[in-house]
Amino acid sequence: MTAILFVCLGNICRSPLAEGVFRAQAEAAGVANRFIIDSAGCGGWHAGEQPDTRAIQTAARHGIDISGQRARQIQTDDFDRFDLILGLDRDNVRHLTAMRPDTARAKVALYLDEALGVAKNVPDPYYGGSSDFEAVYALCEKASTALLKQLLG
Ligand code: 4NP
Numbered sequence: 374m375t376a377i378l379f380v381c382l383g384n385i386c387r388s389p390l391a392e393g394v395f396r397a398q399a400e401a402a403g404v405a406n407r408f409i410i411d412s413a414g415c416g417g418w419h420a421g422e423q424p425d426t427r428a429i430q431t432a433a434r435h436g437i438d439i440s441g442q443r444a445r446q447i448q449t450d451d452f453d454r455f456d457l458i459l460g461l462d463r464d465n466v467r468h469l470t471a472m473r474p475d476t477a478r479a480k481v482a483l484y485l486d487e488a489l490g491v492a493k494n495v496p497d498p499y500y501g502g503s504s505d506f507e508a509v510y511a512l513c514e515k516a517s518t519a520l521l522k523q524l525l526g
Contacts, residue, residue, distance in 0.1 A: 375524055376409035378451055379484065380469060381461040384414030384444040387495050387509055388461055389424035391484065393432050393439035394513040398521050408524075409455070415468045417446030425499070431506040435514075452477035459484040462494035488516035488523070 379391035392412035399405040414420075422444045423429065432439045449472065451458065458479045460466035469481045486492045495512050498505035 374407060374409065375457065376455040377411075377524075378447075378455040378458045378479075379412040379461065380415060380447055380458060380465050381412075381495075382415050382465065382497065383419045383499065384412055384446070385419045385422060385425045386428050386498050386506070387513075388412035388414065389428055389439050389442045389444075390432060390506075390509055391459070391461065391495075391513045391517070392442065393437045394510070394517045395521065397437045398517050402521065402525075404521075404525060411455075412442070413445050413447040413451065415447060415465055419444040420446055427498070427503055427506045428509075431503065431510050435510060447472065449474065452479045455479045457482070457487070459487055462497065485512065485516055488520040 379388040381387040389412055392410055396405065396410045399408055424439050424442050429440050452473050456479060458469055458481050460469050461484050463483060466481060466483050473479065473481055483492060484495060495509055498509050
Protein backbone atom coordinates (compact mmCIF):
# COMPACT_ATOMS: atom_id res chain seq x y z
CA MET A 374 0.00 0.00 0.00
CA THR A 375 1.37 3.40 -1.01
CA ALA A 376 -0.10 6.58 0.49
CA ILE A 377 0.30 9.60 -1.74
CA LEU A 378 -0.66 13.22 -1.03
CA PHE A 379 -0.79 15.97 -3.66
CA VAL A 380 -0.28 19.49 -2.29
CA CYS A 381 -0.73 22.93 -3.87
CA LEU A 382 -1.43 26.34 -2.35
CA GLY A 383 -5.20 26.40 -1.92
CA ASN A 384 -6.25 22.76 -2.58
CA ILE A 385 -9.00 23.94 -4.90
CA CYS A 386 -7.35 24.00 -8.36
CA ARG A 387 -4.20 21.99 -9.03
CA SER A 388 -3.98 19.33 -6.32
CA PRO A 389 -7.66 18.30 -6.68
CA LEU A 390 -6.96 17.71 -10.39
CA ALA A 391 -3.75 15.78 -9.59
CA GLU A 392 -5.67 13.69 -7.04
CA GLY A 393 -8.62 13.10 -9.36
CA VAL A 394 -6.51 12.11 -12.36
CA PHE A 395 -4.31 9.75 -10.33
CA ARG A 396 -7.34 8.07 -8.75
CA ALA A 397 -9.10 7.70 -12.13
CA GLN A 398 -6.01 6.16 -13.69
CA ALA A 399 -5.47 3.80 -10.74
CA GLU A 400 -9.14 2.75 -10.93
CA ALA A 401 -8.93 2.21 -14.69
CA ALA A 402 -5.84 0.04 -14.15
CA GLY A 403 -7.64 -1.92 -11.41
CA VAL A 404 -5.05 -0.99 -8.79
CA ALA A 405 -6.85 1.69 -6.77
CA ASN A 406 -6.89 -0.66 -3.75
CA ARG A 407 -3.10 -0.40 -3.61
CA PHE A 408 -3.15 3.33 -2.91
CA ILE A 409 -4.32 5.87 -0.40
CA ILE A 410 -4.81 9.03 -2.46
CA ASP A 411 -5.50 12.50 -1.05
CA SER A 412 -4.71 16.18 -1.55
CA ALA A 413 -4.21 19.23 0.67
CA GLY A 414 -3.25 22.89 0.54
CA CYS A 415 -0.35 24.73 2.13
CA GLY A 416 -2.94 27.33 3.15
CA GLY A 417 -6.31 26.80 4.81
CA TRP A 418 -8.30 29.69 3.28
CA HIS A 419 -10.53 27.35 1.30
CA ALA A 420 -10.83 24.53 3.85
CA GLY A 421 -14.12 22.68 3.55
CA GLU A 422 -14.83 24.01 0.05
CA GLN A 423 -15.38 22.08 -3.16
CA PRO A 424 -12.72 22.43 -5.83
CA ASP A 425 -12.90 25.62 -7.94
CA THR A 426 -15.77 25.40 -10.45
CA ARG A 427 -13.28 25.67 -13.32
CA ALA A 428 -11.32 22.67 -11.98
CA ILE A 429 -14.54 20.65 -11.59
CA GLN A 430 -15.57 21.55 -15.16
CA THR A 431 -12.16 20.75 -16.60
CA ALA A 432 -12.10 17.33 -14.94
CA ALA A 433 -15.69 16.70 -16.07
CA ARG A 434 -14.74 17.42 -19.69
CA HIS A 435 -12.34 14.52 -19.36
CA GLY A 436 -14.86 12.23 -17.69
CA ILE A 437 -13.61 12.65 -14.13
CA ASP A 438 -15.80 13.79 -11.24
CA ILE A 439 -13.86 15.71 -8.58
CA SER A 440 -16.89 17.53 -7.14
CA GLY A 441 -16.91 15.33 -4.04
CA GLN A 442 -13.50 16.54 -2.91
CA ARG A 443 -13.23 19.04 -0.03
CA ALA A 444 -10.23 21.30 0.56
CA ARG A 445 -8.12 20.91 3.67
CA GLN A 446 -4.85 22.31 4.95
CA ILE A 447 -1.76 20.10 5.31
CA GLN A 448 -1.03 19.16 8.92
CA THR A 449 2.02 17.79 10.66
CA ASP A 450 0.68 14.26 11.05
CA ASP A 451 0.32 14.00 7.25
CA PHE A 452 4.08 13.50 7.18
CA ASP A 453 3.62 10.21 9.03
CA ARG A 454 0.42 9.18 7.28
CA PHE A 455 1.78 9.41 3.73
CA ASP A 456 4.75 7.82 1.95
CA LEU A 457 4.99 10.45 -0.74
CA ILE A 458 3.98 14.12 -0.49
CA LEU A 459 4.21 15.91 -3.83
CA GLY A 460 4.21 19.71 -4.08
CA LEU A 461 2.76 21.00 -7.35
CA ASP A 462 5.26 23.89 -7.45
CA ARG A 463 8.53 24.83 -5.82
CA ASP A 464 6.91 27.20 -3.30
CA ASN A 465 4.77 24.30 -2.14
CA VAL A 466 7.84 22.05 -1.85
CA ARG A 467 9.66 24.73 0.18
CA HIS A 468 6.71 24.99 2.53
CA LEU A 469 6.45 21.20 2.87
CA THR A 470 10.19 20.73 3.41
CA ALA A 471 10.21 23.35 6.17
CA MET A 472 7.23 21.68 7.84
CA ARG A 473 8.45 18.09 7.57
CA PRO A 474 9.56 16.63 10.93
CA ASP A 475 13.08 15.17 10.75
CA THR A 476 11.95 11.65 11.59
CA ALA A 477 8.91 11.66 9.31
CA ARG A 478 7.94 8.78 7.04
CA ALA A 479 7.05 10.89 4.01
CA LYS A 480 9.34 11.77 1.16
CA VAL A 481 8.67 15.31 -0.10
CA ALA A 482 9.28 16.04 -3.78
CA LEU A 483 8.27 18.29 -6.67
CA TYR A 484 5.42 16.63 -8.57
CA LEU A 485 6.72 16.89 -12.16
CA ASP A 486 10.26 16.09 -11.06
CA GLU A 487 9.22 12.93 -9.23
CA ALA A 488 6.91 11.80 -12.04
CA LEU A 489 8.75 12.87 -15.18
CA GLY A 490 12.21 13.91 -14.08
CA VAL A 491 11.38 17.45 -15.19
CA ALA A 492 12.03 20.00 -12.44
CA LYS A 493 9.16 22.33 -13.42
CA ASN A 494 6.18 23.84 -11.62
CA VAL A 495 2.57 23.15 -12.44
CA PRO A 496 1.57 26.82 -12.95
CA ASP A 497 -1.12 28.25 -10.68
CA PRO A 498 -4.27 28.70 -12.83
CA TYR A 499 -6.27 30.55 -10.14
CA TYR A 500 -6.03 33.96 -11.84
CA GLY A 501 -6.14 32.45 -15.31
CA GLY A 502 -8.84 31.09 -17.58
CA SER A 503 -10.12 27.74 -18.72
CA SER A 504 -7.13 27.19 -21.02
CA ASP A 505 -4.89 27.44 -17.96
CA PHE A 506 -6.97 24.77 -16.24
CA GLU A 507 -6.74 22.59 -19.35
CA ALA A 508 -2.95 23.02 -19.29
CA VAL A 509 -2.90 21.88 -15.64
CA TYR A 510 -5.04 18.89 -16.56
CA ALA A 511 -2.71 17.92 -19.43
CA LEU A 512 0.32 18.10 -17.15
CA CYS A 513 -1.45 16.04 -14.49
CA GLU A 514 -2.46 13.40 -17.02
CA LYS A 515 1.09 13.02 -18.29
CA ALA A 516 2.66 13.09 -14.83
CA SER A 517 0.12 10.74 -13.35
CA THR A 518 0.63 8.12 -16.06
CA ALA A 519 4.37 8.11 -15.37
CA LEU A 520 3.94 8.20 -11.60
CA LEU A 521 1.54 5.27 -11.57
CA LYS A 522 3.85 3.22 -13.75
CA GLN A 523 6.78 4.06 -11.51
CA LEU A 524 4.93 3.23 -8.28
CA LEU A 525 3.66 -0.07 -9.67
CA GLY A 526 7.20 -0.78 -10.92
P1 4NP B 1 -4.33 26.06 -6.13
O1 4NP B 1 -4.77 27.52 -6.64
O2 4NP B 1 -3.14 26.29 -5.22
O3 4NP B 1 -3.96 25.35 -7.36
O4 4NP B 1 -5.52 25.48 -5.41
C1 4NP B 1 -5.03 28.57 -5.77
C2 4NP B 1 -6.20 28.61 -5.07
C3 4NP B 1 -6.48 29.67 -4.22
C4 4NP B 1 -5.54 30.68 -4.07
C5 4NP B 1 -4.35 30.64 -4.77
C6 4NP B 1 -4.09 29.58 -5.61
N1 4NP B 1 -5.84 31.77 -3.24
O5 4NP B 1 -5.03 32.71 -3.18
O6 4NP B 1 -6.88 31.77 -2.55
